[in-house]
Amino acid sequence: MSGFDATVRLLYVAAAACFVVGLHLMNAPPTANKGSRVSATGMVVAVAATIALVAHDTAISATGWTVMLVGAILGSAVGLAFAQKVKMTAIPQLVSLFNAMGGGAAALVALAGFVAASSSANLGGRVAVSTAIDVAIGAVTFSGSVVASGKLQGTIAGRPIIVPGGRLTNSVLALATVVGAVLLAARPHSVAMLVLTLAAALAFGVAMVLRIGGADMPVVISLLNALTGTAVAVAGFVIDNSVLIIAGALVGASGGILTKLMADAMNRSIVAIMSGGFGGGDSPGTDTGGGSAPVRQVSADDAAIQLAYASKVVIVPGYGLAAAQAQHAVRDLAQLLEERGIEVSYAIHPVAGRMPGHMNVLLAEADVPYTQLKPMDEINPEFPRTDVALVIGANDVINPAARRPGTAVSGMPILDVDQAKSVIVIKRSMGHGYAGIENELYTDPKTSMFFADAKAGLVALGAAVKTLVGG
Template sequence: MTTFIAVLYIISFALFIYGLMGLTGPRTAVRGNWIAAVGMGIAVIATLLTPGMSNWLLIALGVAIGVVVGVPSARKVKMTAMPQMVALFNGVGGGAVALIAWVEFRTTEGYAHEPAYVAIASLFAAIVGSVSFWGSNIAFGKLQELISGRPITLGKLQQPVNALVLIAAIVFAVVIATGGDAELLMIGLLVAAGVLGVVVVLPIGGADMPVVISLLNALTGLSAAAMGLALDNTALIVAGMIVGASGSILTNLMAKAMNRSIPAIVAGGFGGGTAVASGGSGEVRPVRSTSASDTAIQMAYANKVVVVPGYGMAVAQAQHVVREMAKLLEAKGITVAYAIHPVAGRMPGHMNVLLAEADVPYEQLKEMDEINSEFAQTDVALVIGANDVTNPAAETDPGSPIYGMPILKVNHSRSVIVLKRGMSSGFAGIDNELFYDAKTSMLFGDAKSSVGEIVEELKAL
């Protein structure tokens, strides 16, 4: 039986890795997810076959509850709410690890007869899992707008409070590892770690949410791997390390895309402020408005059009009508491409998923480094709901909070048309200088309705 279980684990790991390879493109992503899911199913079966496994009724009840809650939620969630769901489900994983660590503490009488590495790994998992659970819940609240997206800080006390709570969690862990078996110690550790997750994420503004989601995902993976080490469960170790490693790499890439260090993001204080459409002296700055008819005519006579999607497109669910517009332009012999910024939207890959849902050809999706050199040859850049990632202040204003952040250089295009409901700021809470550029025209209104009007005008031309 031991050999059979080991073989099942090996098969499941191979399916994890093969499924992950399928996530490199939208055409194979669904298949990759299914392959990885089969691998996880095999890993669960292998774990249930482990000698000494009991409480089958309780296990079946837990699985049933998970299926009843998870499947309908995943099927019904809108693409605009996908970041919130990712944050919430990721938090559930961290919370599960923290609870397992607590159970391990209880069943071993405070790790009394366990090797030191079991206690250390389990306590590490408890701290990181609790941080991930509560931090993910705060991220969910911010994304769902149950909590303000602005940084909520304690001012100068923020970092001392963070350090104090972290030290408290570590002290509880050290006391337990050195022989303390009072249950209040473990409860204190979990509470301190939970408070740490809350106070770390609350000061982080909406502009940094893509990085936060990725970082918390990595933390959940690392906590699962540590718990797998404590339980001698190979599936948890391998799956946790895959999640932790991939999440860490993605977090680093997201941070670089914003020209911010991960410690600076964790320190908080960026994003979510309030901006007004005015210059530095307070005067109202004029913008040039346009119409769907003029926009359609301008694009119809272009050689190349680049669509720049942002969270506003996701909110309006405009991806399908954008694809219809692109088909009409392509039928007229116009080249159409899509410029994707790494942190456009509210989670990594948000725009890619939305556009793939609308059957946009993958080869038309251009990453920032690839498309920036093409803007100078672009006749019309159509910005749909993107804000901070197109702000030229990132290159021209050393006093701007986003100065140095790599942006999509749409201002290098011959003409820019911005689709937006109004002049509100983006997640960074600052004015977008692109809106006042002489080459920019603003088409105000709901993105889906505006693009729909453009489509009708294109059909009439």
């Protein structure tokens, strides 16, 4: 190994260390920013070292330079524009889109490495096997992430869509992907097998994610993130590059852990979520209790009185808050209450919203200090001494039916909102949550329903509180 090659390898090691340290620093909010910068530094080092390597090793053609630089610069510009323009409520679909890009790029790198190696006629087993695996994983991730992004953006219906043939189609497509990949690994010069694997994997990604309902998307995106990492690691095997292997495996492991945490929070297995169909109304809607009981409606003025004379208010945000982009409105209301000396905190359910920690990001955007955001375990013991729990666009994560067996949400850990002294629910209608069942909290005598869009409702409440306290 020449001194130059050794230097590049050492720089790769440094970059890998930056990724590990960067992720580690993201353990706590105060150091998270630094963590992201350390990781970005590692990325710059790795890319710069690679460009130096390519320039030093004079094999690259002028076309190769053009292709590489124009592609990378164009892609970077588009990525930067998206990242700067995206609204905080739309982060999940953007992350999903970046997953698609990463997975797609990994599959293409494997394919290109394969093409280059196959023309030199000495295609080793290592390249053949890892290419086959990478084409399969990369293609599933690419098409699956594009569909997930479309569902979150609303360009594809969020409800579970059953493809013709249902589960059988999915099983056949999955099987075709695996068989194609195995045959491709065994007979690496077969273009037919390459095309079969690619087509089956792309179709499987689409069919798999179409079946999954919108509220399960946090888990799906997390899983696709892990898969992308894995695809990148496998691409590292194809082109024999250690930094790809390390970074990809790190992301594969992190995505895997996150996926499991999220699935645990919903008390469902990853397999059950990925097989889809949940929330399509096929769950038995029995034993939900009091479905036809009357609900108590309140006006903004009455709700404002309740809030203004409370001493402890817990705000429970859900997807409705994100959908209505009401994070600034809720912050304004909370500030009004705090000025009156009322203790305000936010109860964050692990799967509220469409991404892990989705609510935290939204509220952080509105300058809510993260110390006011309480995770479920921390806030639940506080509900009995809470005067008003203000629920904004959350549903299943507060349904007391989860404590009983036999309902669609049974066993899911919930926020104990029903133990607060009184509850105000801001909701657009009596519509069901994602699980498609009644929420008995709404008919509880201490619950008042304030029917409004989250943003409009919060603005009205704020105005009413101001009038009330003579502001």
